[in-house]
Amino acid sequence: MYPIAIVGAGPGDPELLTVKAHHLIEQADVILHDNLISDAIMTINNYCKKIYVGRKFGDNTDQIERQLMINKLLCKFQQDGKKVVRLKSGDPYIYGRAAEEARYLTEHNIPFEVVPGITASLAAASIFNIPITERNKSNANLICTAHTADYSFEQLNGIAHMLKAGNTISIYMGLKSLHRIVPKLMEACNDDTIPVNAVSNASRSNQQIIIGTLGTIEQLIEEQQPEMPVVLIIGATSINHL
Numbered sequence: 001m002y003p004i005a006i007v008g009a010g011p012g013d014p015e016l017l018t019v020k021a022h023h024l025i026e027q028a029d030v031i032l033h034d035n036l037i038s039d040a041i042m043t044i045n046n047y048c049k050k051i052y053v054g055r056k057f058g059d060n061t062d063q064i065e066r067q068l069m070i071n072k073l074l075c076k077f078q079q080d081g082k083k084v085v086r087l088k089s090g091d092p093y094i095y096g097r098a099a100e101e102a103r104y105l106t107e108h109n110i111p112f113e114v115v116p117g118i119t120a121s122l123a124a125a126s127i128f129n130i131p132i133t134e135r136n137k138s139n140a141n142l143i144c145t146a147h148t149a150d151y152s153f154e155q156l157n158g159i160a161h162m163l164k165a166g167n168t169i170s171i172y173m174g175l176k177s178l179h180r181i182v183p184k185l186m187e188a189c190n191d192d193t194i195p196v197n198a199v200s201n202a203s204r205s206n207q208q209i210i211i212g213t214l215g216t217i218e219q220l221i222e223e224q225q226p227e228m229p230v231v232l233i234i235g236a237t238s239i240n241h242l
Contacts, residue, residue, distance in 0.1 A: 002082070003111035004078050005086065006092050006098050006113070008118070009021065010117040030050075030085070031045065031048055033053065033087040037089055067101075074110070075110055102114065125233060125236075129238050130236050143170045144159070146174035148184070156185075168234060175226070194213060198212075198226060199230065200230045211237075
């Protein structure tokens with residue numbers, strides 16, 4: 001029996017896959033894949049069975065039932081002697097829900113391995129030369145989701161304190177909640193000049209960056225309408241745009 005491979009596909013450019021991830025995708029008999037996997041990565045293997053198990057913005061399907069279905073499919077194909085790849089965008093353990101699958105497989109004594117991938121904020125930072133950590137400027141980066149808008153005052157104060165101290169935050173899945181996130185950060189930081197970078201489709205042919213501040217980013221995004229997925233990197237300025 002082959003162990004199931006839970007593989008991070010990175011931000012989309014197949015050249016940013018790890019060598020191990022590329023090999024596992026190439027050799028797979030079955031790939032269960034999420035929504036944001038690029039066509040370039042999906043065409044690495046045109047001979048295996050491919051099953052879409054992802055979700056998109058606005059998907060109202062029951063997530064518990066969906067996850068149970070994925071778990072059962074993983075076990076079934078593995079027990080059938082197939083080389084199974086569970087392909088996730090970015091890194092499996094950064095908003096990829098790999099933990100739920102890993103726990104299920106562990107409970108059912110199914111062997112598996114997790115292969116890391118480059119997560120969107122790190123890819124965006126490198127591609128667009130945004131120093132999310134830098135000597136004498138920033139010694140920390142916080143990765144969070146758009147649920148920032150629903151955090152308690154204490155949590156928001158912690159995030160704002162990082163910004164005030166010169167550190168950076170990366171917000172995933174925040175485009176639709178920007179109208180709630182920005183005012184709360186502005187209120188907590190009391191500084192509308194903090195730089196904000198909105199990066200769409202990092203590493204892909206249609207990648208885009210919108211550069212602004214807490215005071216201007218909402219208007220810029222309204223004007224330019226970037227495609228999802230978008231990651232927001234707040235608190236650092238692109239070296240190309242100094």
